[in-house]
Amino acid sequence: MKKFVTTTYRITTDKIKRHPLRFVMISDLHNVVFGERNDPVFEKIRALNPDAILIAGDLVLGKEDASLKPAAAFLSEAVKLAPVLYGPGNHEQRMKLFTEEYGGRFSAFEKKMKQMGVSYLENERVVWQIKGETVAVTGLDLPIEYYNRGPQKGPGRKELEGLIGRPDKDVYEILLAHTPRFGDDYFAWGADLILSGHYHGGIMRLPFLGSVISPDFRLFPRYAYGEYRKKDNTPAKRAGRRQRVTGKEQIMITGAGLGEHTLPLRINNPRELVVLECLPKEV
Structure with a gap:
């Protein structure tokens, strides 16, 4: 049976005033099923x-012969456990855009998601109260060309503002941005917490060298896995294992994902469920 690990990040912020919040982040499931109907994942x-x-994208597998039933079954159970907010990845985007290839399957899937109560966020933002704390979640849907291989200039802050508006400085802003490739631009946009996937943890991770290759065949990709911080105008840095995120730093977390496709290879890079403990500054 396929296995996964749970990685927990503790994030301290002065935008959460009194009550700690806990989120589970899922990325890149790609129709993988653990045990019976993903029971081990749901038990956790x-x-x-x-x-x-x-959900930071790629719950589905965007191939012509791939079914959407595994993703629908996953969501139907997930909504019983907590509110589900779902930002698209390149596989969702591909299935929705290229109807000649995929037909209307994704439109039907999207309708089913809404009936379940899933908030599917395509360049949309929701603001809601949790335990008296105000949190905003935005799902970024970049134009498809930003997933092309080869050299690629990022969207920049202005293009991001055109897609998703501006963040509220007084609200804890979470950005679901599937590809971590443009982490610098997400930081510039102003998110407090950026959640990404897409790179599957770098496929292979090596001591001292980190993530080796991305699914789009880029060597040693930046922001490929783990926790990164940016404070003021300083460059973003990878956070050490024993360091605690504090103060007004912006945080980016890239998960290794729960599944894979095409290159079903993981070396020192287990499938991962990410847990986010967002704490008031005083805790």
């Missing part, structure tokens, strides 16, 4: 009792 989520489940 149930035990964590999160305030929300955040």
Whole structure:
């Protein structure tokens, strides 16, 4: 049976005033099923009792012969455990855009998601109250060309503002941005917490060298896995294992994902469920 690990990040922020919040982040499931109907995943989520489940893209597998039933089954169980907010990845985007290839399957899937109560966020933002704390979640849907291989200039802050508006400086802003490739631009946009996937943890991770290759065949990709911080105008840096995120730093977390496709290879890079403990500064 396929296995996964749980990685927990503790984030301290002065935008959460009194009550700690817990989120589970899922990325890159790609129709993979753990055990019977993903029971091991749901048992873990149930035990964590999160305030929300955040999906950072690629729950589906965007191939012509791939079914959407595994993703629909996953969501139908997930919504029983917590509110689900879902930002698209390149596989969702591909299936929705290229109807000649995929037909209307994704439109039907999207309709089903809404009926379940899933918040599917395509360049949309929701603001809601959790335990008296105000949190905003935005799902970024970049134009498809930003997933092309080869050298690529990022969208920049202005283009991001055109797609998703500006963040509210007084609200804890979470950005679901599937590809971590443009981390510098996400930081510039102003998110407090950026959640990404897409690179599957770098496929292979080596001591001291980190993530080796991305699914789009880029060597040693930046922001490929783990926790990164940016404070003021200083460059973003990878956070050490024993360091605690504090103060007004911006945080980016890239998960290794729960599944894979095409290159089903993982070396020192287990499948991963990410847990986010967002704490008031005083805790």
